[in-house]
Amino acid sequence: MLLKRTDCGLALLLLAFCAFAAWRTTMVPSSGAGSQAGPAFLPWITVVGIALLSVALFIRGLRTEVTVSEVSAANEERAPQRSGVRYATVVLVLFVVLMIAYAIAFERVGYLPSTIATFVIGMLLLRERRVLQVLVVPAVVVACVYYGFTYLLDVYLP
């Protein structure tokens, strides 16, 4: 039920996305060779469709009633987990940053160093502190994947 209120926020985000997509769609030629339905035909249908459905989502979010008991029950359930959840959110954000950095480093630095570094940092972020698990196992896994893909499957890894 609480999710329904979030729907209003999501609908506004989607409408902002539609405005951006509509602006980009104006840059696509609207008519094609031999037909009125050009390259912008389907994009316009989808942008308008998402916008209309977002408005419907917003209205549904506004009309959904959340009772006081539901709010307090949800708050009680969340209270003991809150600090853990906050830490998890921070780690999650750091993890996304790690994934982007890994994607950038994969080709530039090479598979072996970038993957070992990402593996070790990831294990540390997941609160793994045993040396065997943090250093030795990642090195073995990364080396096995490298051997399997490069020598057995003939897939080039940078």
Place this chain on the structure above:
Amino acid sequence: MEISSYVLAVFDPSVLWIIALGTLGGMIIGALPGLTATMGVALLIPLTFGMAPVMGLNMLIGIYIGGIYGGCISAILLRTPGTPSSAATVLDGYPLAQRGEAGKALGMATIASFVGGIFAAIVLAALAPQLATLALKFGPAEYFALAVFGLTIIASLSGDILKGAIAGLAGVLIGCVGADPISGISRYTFGVSGFASGFAFTPALIGLFALSEVFVQIEKILSDRVERMKVGGIWPNRQEMKESGMPMLRGSLIGTFIGIVPGTGSGTAAWISYNEARRTSKTPEKFGTGHMPGVAATESANNAVCAAALIPLLALGIPGDVVTAVLMGGLMIQGLAPGPMLFQQNPEVVTGIFTGVFVATIFMLVFGLLGIRFFTQILRVPRRLLTMAIVVFCFVGSWAINLNVVDLYTMVGFGVLGYFMQKYGFSQAALCIALILGPMAESNLRLGLMSARDDLGVFLSGPITLFFLGLAVLSLLLPALRSWKQQRQAAKV
């Protein structure tokens, strides 16, 4: 007498051994995210140069069949579809694994893949030339109607129809990124050359299903909410087999039909079969929560496509999907021209291929059932280690498709998108279906309009289009009708 000697040639120990090796290799390739059956066949074609045609082609067919089946292993155990054709298996396979029934889910997937494969192999052997002629009647209007029917699956797959429709439309819009299929004009590429041909499908899928699940698992690990998954037995019980019987048969039929129609592929067949199983089920609400018929429907359909896709290839020289297009190369390397003349000039090859499909499917069943205990050992790996290993496979798998760094960004982007979709109740499956069918719908809609000078009536003119559009209307109306009935019954109580 001649035919029996052609059949017996496949049972030569050296040929049997090579088919077994191909099937097992295909299973491993299929289970590794990012490595597709197409890639496996393409990589190993050079090995067939020095082999006799029946031996070489059957090795490739073994890789193809094993590869399509192998995709379900990582889909069920890790929520990472090994191949795009097993994306639909994630929906019920992974919840079954979470419930401690990974062994049973893999058992059902293996049995269903075998049933679908054998069914299509029988059809291949009995009706190849006749069915291929029917498939030739498909024009843009028919393909468009088929795509529209496929897109209506979204209505019945999404718990929240409104959010499902938004996810579906977003998928169609994302599918528009890249060069326009008709005019070649760039759309939404932002000047990035890597997006010129659109988002690569496999990295997008890996991100959407696998990396997003990594983020979910991280949350669980850090809040100490990780439960160790149990493996359980491998044999579905009598009740589960009974429930899955019809979806399995229907999936085999759908997979066979879709496989015969060139250019559609096993991913489409799996989704349509899943939708039909859910639509006709007495308990549709169980689908998506770890329901055996869901696994049976998808796996029987995608494996039925393997044999069926060979029908237009062998009978008409038209590949049924991407893998058979690569297989066509394998045939030509052997100096064989696929098409009607192949049946007259090289009956030993055609009969050898028919027999090889049966043999490879049997090997797949044997290896699949024997390997379940081995495959499920993956669930005993410590969760932190497994999570990080999945990250590595996500990256290596996405890279291996095109050796392009843009695919890695695509995968990460779709991973973040998939995580938020999961968190806020948007169907990832709807986005996935739209990504597959959106481009097919668009190009055929516009080709149809071009050929009919913008007359929309072209999409209502033929019996095939009317059949699919009728099914699409049914597919949209039935879930609505069912929910209206349930509401009425609830009001009465």
